[in-house]
Amino acid sequence: MYEFAVVGMGIAGLSAAIRLREHGYDVVLIGDEKSASRVSAGIITLQLENLKDILLVRNSINIIKNLVGSSRLEEIGVTCRGFISVEDSEEAEESAELLKKAGIDFKQFNSRDASERWPWLDLSEDEVVTYTWDDLSVEADQFIDFLMNIAEKKGVRVQEDWVEEVIYGEKNKLILQRSCEVEAEIVLLCLGAWTRDFLSKNGINIPTAILRCPAYRFRTANNITAFADEVYESYWRPGIDGTIVGGGYHAELVDDSSKFFNSPPRRFRSGAEKLLKIRLKNGIEFVEEWSGPCSITADLDPLMDTLPGHENVLFIDGLRGYGLMRGLALGYLLADIASGRKDLDTVREYRLSRFSSLL
Ligand SMILES: Cc1cc2nc3c(=O)[nH]c(=O)nc-3n(C[C@H](O)[C@H](O)[C@H](O)COP(=O)(O)OP(=O)(O)OC[C@H]3O[C@@H](n4cnc5c(N)ncnc54)[C@H](O)[C@@H]3O)c2cc1C
Numbered sequence: 001m002y003e004f005a006v007v008g009m010g011i012a013g014l015s016a017a018i019r020l021r022e023h024g025y026d027v028v029l030i031g032d033e034k035s036a037s038r039v040s041a042g043i044i045t046l047q048l049e050n051l052k053d054i055l056l057v058r059n060s061i062n063i064i065k066n067l068v069g070s071s072r073l074e075e076i077g078v079t080c081r082g083f084i085s086v087e088d089s090e091e092a093e094e095s096a097e098l099l100k101k102a103g104i105d106f107k108q109f110n111s112r113d114a115s116e117r118w119p120w121l122d123l124s125e126d127e128v129v130t131y132t133w134d135d136l137s138v139e140a141d142q143f144i145d146f147l148m149n150i151a152e153k154k155g156v157r158v159q160e161d162w163v164e165e166v167i168y169g170e171k172n173k174l175i176l177q178r179s180c181e182v183e184a185e186i187v188l189l190c191l192g193a194w195t196r197d198f199l200s201k202n203g204i205n206i207p208t209a210i211l212r213c214p215a216y217r218f219r220t221a222n223n224i225t226a227f228a229d230e231v232y233e234s235y236w237r238p239g240i241d242g243t244i245v246g247g248g249y250h251a252e253l254v255d256d257s258s259k260f261f262n263s264p265p266r267r268f269r270s271g272a273e274k275l276l277k278i279r280l281k282n283g284i285e286f287v288e289e290w291s292g293p294c295s296i297t298a299d300l301d302p303l304m305d306t307l308p309g310h311e312n313v314l315f316i317d318g319l320r321g322y323g324l325m326r327g328l329a330l331g332y333l334l335a336d337i338a339s340g341r342k343d344l345d346t347v348r349e350y351r352l353s354r355f356s357s358l359l
Contacts, residue, residue, distance in 0.1 A: 001026045004338065005174055005184030007163050010035035011192030011324055012316050014147045015063070015331025016338070028157045028173065034261065035144070036192050037324055041215045041246050042140040043226055044325040045083040046104050046132045047095065049108060050303075052349075053322060054102040054347050059329035061134055067150050074144040078143030080238045083135035084118065084227045086279070091230055091315045092128035099132070120222040122279050127231065136356040137226040137237035139245075140324060165201070168310045180182035186338055189307075189315040190331070192292035192323075194257055199315070206309055207298055207355045208318055211251040212248055214264030217273045217331055218284040227279070234249050234275035243287055244280075247272045251294070260293040269345075296320040298358065304350040314338050 006017040010029030017029040029036055035197040044061065048054050068076060087095060092108060099106045107130075109117065114129035123129070152158055162177040166187060175183045191198050193210045194295060217239055224244060226237035236246035253261060269289055297303055297318040307313040317336050336342040344351065 001171065002026050002182065002184040004028070004031060004186050005109050005172070005182055005230050006188045006190060007031060008190035008192060009033070009148070009220045009285065010033070010037035010190060010192050010320065011144070011147070011153065011327030012331045012334070013188070014144070014151055016188050016190060016335040017156045017327045018067070018154060019335035020339060021048065021151070021156050023335070023341070025339065027186065028159055028229070029151060030161050030163055030182065031158045032162055035162070036292045036294060037072055037327065038141050038144050039261065039290055040078075040140045040324040041235070041237065042077070042138040042143065042237060042324065043083070043246070044136040045103070045226070045228070046099070047083055047085045047130060047228065048322065050259050051076070051098060051102055053232075053326060054098065054104065056326040056329040058104065059103070060327070061333070062326055063328045064136065067147075071146075076146040077107065077139040078136055078141060079240065081135065082225050084225055085125055085230055086121070086123065086129045087130065087230045089126060092130055095130050099130070100178060102134060104134075106130055109355065118195075118225060120224055120281055121227070122281055130200065135226065142335065150254040151352070166313070168307070168313060172313060172314075177198045185312060188334060188338055189311045190321070191315070192317065193260060193295040195295065195315060195317040197257065202307075206303060206317065206352065207358050208295045208303070209252050210260075211292050211296060212254040212260060212262065212264075212291050212292045213247075213321060214268050214289060214340065215245060215270070216269060216289045217248050217287040218247050218273070218276060219287050220244050220280065220284045222280055222320070223281075228229065229279055232275055232278055234279075235274065236279075238278060239281055244276065244284070244299070248265045248275045251285065255270040257293075260289075262291060264289055264291045274306065292319050294323070298355065302326070302330060302350050303352060304330065304347050305352045306344065308352070
């Protein structure tokens with residue numbers, strides 16, 4: 001019998017479990033190794049298109065700084081600090097306004113000055129480069145391992161298993177696939193793209209679509225800073241061993257969870273390769289590709305709420321393609337709400353009721 005059971009070992013579940021232990025609760029974290037978080041491209045940037053998201057990422061970066069302690073950044077999978085966006089002048093003006101509003105320090109460069117500073121980057125004359133320096137890029141697998149270690153060190157009981165069913169009640173009973181059942185007073189469901197099917201078994205419908213998104217790794221002689229090409233639409237970061245990781249914004253709808261991690265279609269790879277070649281002056285060589293699920297709501301904001309009819313069960317979903325970077329802040333928020341430290345109304349804009357007319 002635990003005070004809290006957190007289901008899902010992606011970024012949301014791990015963060016929530018760590019936060020609950022920081023508050024001193026008895027926590028079990030149940031889940032499977034495979035997650036969108038582990039296969040994500042690993043970009044954590046402040047250069048997003050909405051204020052709420054930028055503030056969430058700023059919180060996530062502060063949380064990471066606190067968790068890192070005396071470890072070296074490379075040990076936890078960080079491959080780069082800072083981020084640049086390539087935009088046309090109109091978009092660059094909007095980005096500057098937004099970053100100012102969020103209180104984020106940044107610098108903008110015209111294409112001539114940017115080319116001197118980042119000589120590997122191919123720019124057109126009229127393009128503007130926005131630079132922020134607190135952002136992080138990570139090898140996601142290594143970063144999630146780091147968070148798993150932190151969770152265990154803090155005393156989270158980790159159980160690798162699959163939750164077949166939750167029997168809801170004053171004490172919730174979690175029926176596991178491989179071992180016996182677990183009881184918990186409060187359950188946090190952090191199931192990512194698996195949430196929709198899991199809840200529908202209890203007759204609870206949530207309006208999310210699941211996209212399977214690809215990522216690519218290329219070898220290159222360029223020593224790049226992480227960047228987004230907002231003109232032709234691609235994003236990239238440095239990886240280990242002289243590689244670059246990222247992709248275009250290709251995606252395809254997927255309904256069957258057994259296909260969440262299938263290989264991406266060939267046409268997406270050639271699309272991504274073309275997009276990267278537009279921006280890099282040196283050649284690239286394909287190394288590997290993979291894909292994973294992104295769960296997305298109609299208004300692009302996450303979902304965070306109690307389960308209808310069950311006040312002691314909370315869920316989070318809909319982190320879409322920005323989940324690694326927002327997930328730490330959102331996981332902490334979920335834990336603070338579940339433990340009564342914050343009110344659900346602080347996340348009114350994330351609650352399921354905003355979609356009541358759709359359901
Ligand atoms: C290719 C790709 C690139 C991406 N790049 C970026 C990026 O650069 N930056 C960024 O911020 N975001 C990125 N994302 C998005 C990001 O990965 C997701 O938004 C985020 O990982 C979602 O986190 P989560 O914790 O909600 O879900 P997940 O990480 O998927 O975790 C959910 C976990 O729940 C487990 N689970 C589900 N059902 C059960 C059950 N019944 N019992 C036990 N366990 C269960 C799953 O196995 C999984 O481990 C990318 C995504 C993809 C696919």
